Amino acid sequence: MIRGRKLVAAACALSLLAGCAETAAPAPARTSNRHVSPPAVPAPTLPDGSFDRDRAQALLAAARADKDGADQQKRRDDAQAAVNAWPGDADAWQELADACRATGDQTAADRADYFHGKVAFANTLPMRAAVLGFQTIAQEIPANAKDAEARRMAATRLWSFFDAQDKLRPLRPTPEDPSFAEDYPYGTMLLSGGIIAGILTAAKSLANK
Secondary structure, three states, X not given: OHHHHHHHHHHHHHHHHHHHHHHOOOOOOXXXXXXXXXXXXXXXXXXXXXXXXXXXXXXXXXXXXXXXXXXXXXXXXXXXXXXXXXXXXXXXXXXXXXXXXXXXXXHXXXXXXXHHHHHHHHOOOOHHHHHHHHHHHHHHOOOOOOOHXXXXXXXXXXXXXXXXXXXXXXXXXXXXXXXXXXXXXXXXXXXXXXXXXXXXXXXXXXXXX
């Protein structure tokens, strides 16, 4: 009878230990040397009609038509309006960069080149990744940059644009607080250790009866 109790106790302990081993594995510790993006927050919303692809294409065509004309400022204005109407068009950003160079504004040309590259890359990504990317850019532009406000405005508009184009936006999960295991990876080890110790103590107690 006593031997039977010992076998039952041992079987129970092994079963519970196996369950703990499967569910209580510690989460990887966070590293302090890795860049952490800002947490996702709702994108700014612009009035209805702010983004119009047909209008943007007409404005881009007008800017290209002005390429060899004397009024390069009009070309630049049309290109800027095209970018505003459909920020996700990398060709419009390229036209804006060229138009800014033609008017002698190298700072604006560099800014347009920067966003041309970002938009071209964003268009290869899942929409949600593009949204988070431009959120990060908008929120992390150094305040001492010579054109910080203009870059922030452009990045914010792109953030809003890609968010508005995301058809899966209603399905996004609500951000959750970090789990205990994420914030305290060694805490789960201690907890699981305490559970295992309690199981072994209970098993030993049963075995000795």
